[in-house]
Amino acid sequence: MVDAYSGHMVSATVRLTGPLDSRENFDNAACPIAGAIDVVGARSAFLLLREAFYGTSRFDDFAERVGISQPVAAARLRELVADGLLAREPYQEPGQRTRMQYRLTEKGTEFFPVLAALMEWGNRWVRPAPLEFRHRDCGEPVHTELRCARDHHVAASDLDLVLTKG
Amino acid sequence: MVDAYSGHMVSATVRLTGPLDSRENFDNAACPIAGAIDVVGARSAFLLLREAFYGTSRFDDFAERVGISQPVAAARLRELVADGLLAREPYQEPGQRTRMQYRLTEKGTEFFPVLAALMEWGNRWVRPAPLEFRHRDCGEPVHTELRCARDHHVAASDLDLVLTKG
């Protein structure tokens, strides 16, 4: 982990393999991370999704619990629906009038690991809070990790980034 | 997974336990997710960190490979250094003059699961790319997942969010 020339610690980097090694075949415009951020990059989008995972479903609750204004909540919820992370649908409790609710789609649900990783990192490095995820069945704390198909725990420095086609 | 009243699918939500159940004891201002976003919320910050994990260390390379202008690269790198995710340090290759490099700190290195989760989600739902992380030792694909201390695989709907103090 110590660089031969500088004597400084070297970062734990991913290794880019094959055609990616020269960096010429890495297409920045095609990067899925950039794509993801273009969809959910706004602060309010992250926090609205957090709220959705906490069970919030109604417009006013979203705005209030996230702490954003109604115009922003409306704009962002509309985007999240348009991008397929949330579904907007009418519902009716008995004896109540029809209302609207926002529900996580499969695309939205699968975003959870991002939020969990962000929460874990934020809790450790930015804003420690007395909050923790626990597995309901066994009560043990839960954290995000990288695993390979053979179930090995993997660090960033043990990763290769490979081109699977082309 | 089907709501008793609406007949619609119900989202896979985390369960807020104890004092959090009523939502009155959930302090939005203290949320670690919000804290994390306040630090690395900008698109350019995510992409600069991605580049750092891909081994980039020099200013011009960051700007070019991320595809951002130099003023933005300078501003964001300065912030990431100020926030402790990157370290800016001089280095010197033999026979070369002293230059600057940006290196991931421990705080920055631990951000990797967020990027990995974002990449996995983006690759599946937004911008499929022929890119994959593989475990260098065994060659198997790697993905992010939630595990409890007893090594159970956990979904969002199997999670409790608990207050550990207060």
Place this chain on the structure above:
DNA sequence: CATCTGACTTGCGTATGGTTTAGTCAGAGC
């Protein structure tokens, strides 16, 4: 018919993240 509530919209101003173009500055090599 009047009121209430949920779910927004409209209009306005500010802050931030981004762009382009151009320039600075220091050290190594010639």
Place this chain on the structure above:
DNA sequence: GCTCTGACTAAACCATACGCAAGTCAGATG
């Protein structure tokens, strides 16, 4: 001492993310 390169900075500008205050509108409830 001139040039080249790496690492930025400066100025002017545009787009969007956000805020606040107020208004709209439709469907129960009384």
